[in-house]
Amino acid sequence: MFKYFGYELADSSYGKEYGYEDWKRWDLETPHEISICQVREGxxxxxxxxxxxxxxxxxxxxxxxxxxxxxxxxxxLLPLEKEGHCSIQDAPCDCPEYGEGYYATFFFDRDGFKYEFVVNPNHLLKMNQRKVDQGSGGKG
Known part of the structure; x- marks a missing residue:
C-alpha cells in the first residue's frame, strides 16, 4: 500500500522481541515518515x-x-484482500454524508485498524487556496 502512495521502505528490523518498518517519502519538501511497529511484549x-x-x-x-x-x-486493495492482508469495508463509492463529491474506499488491516483512500473536493479547494495565498505572500 505505501509503495502506491510513493513511500519507500527506508529501514526495517524484525527481532524476536520487536520489529518495525519505516516508510518514507523523500520527494516532498519535508520528509514524511510512517513507522509501523510490532506490539511490545507487555x-x-x-x-x-x-x-x-x-x-x-x-x-x-x-x-x-x-x-x-x-x-x-x-x-x-483487491490483491491485498485476496492474500489475507486486509478486508475491504466499502468498494469505491460516493459518500455525500462527508461532503459533496467525497469519494472513497474503506478497509481494515489484519489487526482491525481502519483506513480510507479518498478524494475530497473540499480538501483540494483548500489546498489550492493555500497555494494561492502562499504565492501572494499571505498565510493560508
Missing amino acids: FKDKEYCRGALGHHDHIAFSASDRKDVDRFYRDV
Missing part, C-alpha cells in the same frame, strides 16, 4: 479498541482524483 494481551485513548479511529490518505481511488482499489 502489551500483546491488550485488545485494539477503535477510538479509545491511544488508539486511532482511522487513517485517511488523499487521492488525486476518483480514478486514483478506483485504481488503488483494483491494483492494491
Whole structure:
C-alpha cells in the first residue's frame, strides 16, 4: 500500500522481541515518515479498541482524483484482500454524508485498524487556496 502512495521502505528490523518498518517519502519538501511497529511484549494481551485513548479511529490518505481511488482499489486493495492482508469495508463509492463529491474506499488491516483512500473536493479547494495565498505572500 505505501509503495502506491510513493513511500519507500527506508529501514526495517524484525527481532524476536520487536520489529518495525519505516516508510518514507523523500520527494516532498519535508520528509514524511510512517513507522509501523510490532506490539511490545507487555502489551500483546491488550485488545485494539477503535477510538479509545491511544488508539486511532482511522487513517485517511488523499487521492488525486476518483480514478486514483478506483485504481488503488483494483491494483492494491483487491490483491491485498485476496492474500489475507486486509478486508475491504466499502468498494469505491460516493459518500455525500462527508461532503459533496467525497469519494472513497474503506478497509481494515489484519489487526482491525481502519483506513480510507479518498478524494475530497473540499480538501483540494483548500489546498489550492493555500497555494494561492502562499504565492501572494499571505498565510493560508
